[in-house]
Amino acid sequence: MSLNRSRREFLQAGLTLPAAGLVSSSLDMSVQKEPPKVTYRTLGKTGLKVTGVGYGIGYVPNVEVVNRAIDWGINYFDTSRDYRESEAIFAGCIKGKRQKIHISTKSGSTKKEEILQDMDTSLKTLGTDYVDIWQLHARDLPARIPDEAIEAMVQCKKAGKARFIGFSCHNPNNMVDFLLDAKVFDVMQTTYSFAIGSGFREKAVQKLAAAGVGVIAMKVVVAMSGIGMKRGGSGGPAKTNKKEGEGPLAGIKWVLSNPAIGTTVPNMNSIAELEMNMRAMSEPYTPADEQLLFTLNEQIRPDYCRMCYQCDGVCPKGLPVADVLRYLAYYDFAGDLYQGVTNFRNLRPELQKVRCGDCSECAIKCPNGVQVKNRLMRAQELLA
Numbered sequence: 001m002s003l004n005r006s007r008r009e010f011l012q013a014g015l016t017l018p019a020a021g022l023v024s025s026s027l028d029m030s031v032q033k034e035p036p037k038v039t040y041r042t043l044g045k046t047g048l049k050v051t052g053v054g055y056g057i058g059y060v061p062n063v064e065v066v067n068r069a070i071d072w073g074i075n076y077f078d079t080s081r082d083y084r085e086s087e088a089i090f091a092g093c094i095k096g097k098r099q100k101i102h103i104s105t106k107s108g109s110t111k112k113e114e115i116l117q118d119m120d121t122s123l124k125t126l127g128t129d130y131v132d133i134w135q136l137h138a139r140d141l142p143a144r145i146p147d148e149a150i151e152a153m154v155q156c157k158k159a160g161k162a163r164f165i166g167f168s169c170h171n172p173n174n175m176v177d178f179l180l181d182a183k184v185f186d187v188m189q190t191t192y193s194f195a196i197g198s199g200f201r202e203k204a205v206q207k208l209a210a211a212g213v214g215v216i217a218m219k220v221v222v223a224m225s226g227i228g229m230k231r232g233g234s235g236g237p238a239k240t241n242k243k244e245g246e247g248p249l250a251g252i253k254w255v256l257s258n259p260a261i262g263t264t265v266p267n268m269n270s271i272a273e274l275e276m277n278m279r280a281m282s283e284p285y286t287p288a289d290e291q292l293l294f295t296l297n298e299q300i301r302p303d304y305c306r307m308c309y310q311c312d313g314v315c316p317k318g319l320p321v322a323d324v325l326r327y328l329a330y331y332d333f334a335g336d337l338y339q340g341v342t343n344f345r346n347l348r349p350e351l352q353k354v355r356c357g358d359c360s361e362c363a364i365k366c367p368n369g370v371q372v373k374n375r376l377m378r379a380q381e382l383l384a
């Protein structure tokens with residue numbers, strides 16, 4: 001698929017995404033006679049009993065899949081004020097079912113009054129008088145959580161509008177000590193997967209769990225979907241004999257094999273995907289899973305940024321490399337060009353204009369084997 005064609009397809013189809021959330025998935029292949037088994041875990045000291053497989057609602061919830069997930073017993077759902085129509089569409093799915101589920105949503109603001117306003121807007125939009133988890137969205141630096149933001153979060157909790165509070169981040173190593181020192185947060189939602197988990201994040205996750213902080217794992221399967229290989233990643237087509245969906249299944253099983261993890265929030269777009277992912281709660285993690293994940297991980301090595309942040313601050317033009325590569329991954333590995341473009345266009349204007357093709361040589365040598373310059377050029381062509 002050429003970049004131009006990808007972009008054209010997005011402009012023709014992707015810009016109507018909110019409406020697409022109301023359409024049934026044509027990918028649904030399985031009609032389950034029996035719902036998949038659910039198992040529960042405790043989300044740190046919150047004491048919430050949450051299903052090991054939760055649901056990342058994302059920008060465009062597929063209502064058929066969300067409804068089925070609720071019917072099948074998934075009880076943890078994650079959304080955000082930043083996901084545009086997400087809360088409103090989700091609200092239609094939970095009418096009359098509020099008591100069966102735990103809701104997490106987030107504010108993107110750093111300002112007290114805006115966070116308080118966001119809280120009220122979320123409650124109104126979702127049609128509920130409380131959320132279970134209220135988070136600050138995407139905080140990878142302590143400076144992104146000023147005192148006034150903490151005050152607002154605590155105020156929401158004291159008012160009973162949020163049972164528990166926390167924040168999401170892509171770089172837990174930067175934020176663990178901050179979270180623990182603040183002594184007010186109950187949960188952290190962070191990136192964690194076979195591809196990016198071991199090594200970079202394990203200590204942080206263990207430290208949080210030991211302190212009783214609920215750990216919610218996100219980006220648990222995106223790298224293992226095989227989508228990146230189909231969309232023009234340099235790893236070539238998948239060289240496994242496994243069926244589609246078995247990579248993500250193995251990936252969630254790997255995450256859930258760590259007792260420090262409270263729940264996971266994969267985004268799901270078909271009943272088949274939901275059914276496959278839910279199996280991770282009752283099936284053991286096996287040597288065959290390990291082999292599959294290892295194989296997939298090597299195939300995506302040149303294309304998938306592990307978000308280790310070792311290249312932070314290295315680009316002389318100031319590019320936040322890991323962030324831009326993550327935006328590209330939304331499309332290449334999760335099939336969501338809309339999210340990639342939206343994030344890219346939130347970069348400062350001067351960063352949106354940087355073109356890596358103008359550099360004779362990239363200053364970044366990725367220790368994880370990512371072809372940084374090629375990937376950034378693809379991001380700039382596709383998302384700018």
Ligand code: SF4
Binds near residue numbers: 304306307325369372
């Ligand atoms: S590009 Fe490489 S060094 Fe930079 S964050 Fe990604 S994996 Fe780490």
Ligand code: SF4
Binds near residue numbers: 315316317355356
């Ligand atoms: S190619 Fe140049 S602009 Fe792009 S990340 Fe590398 S050093 Fe920065």
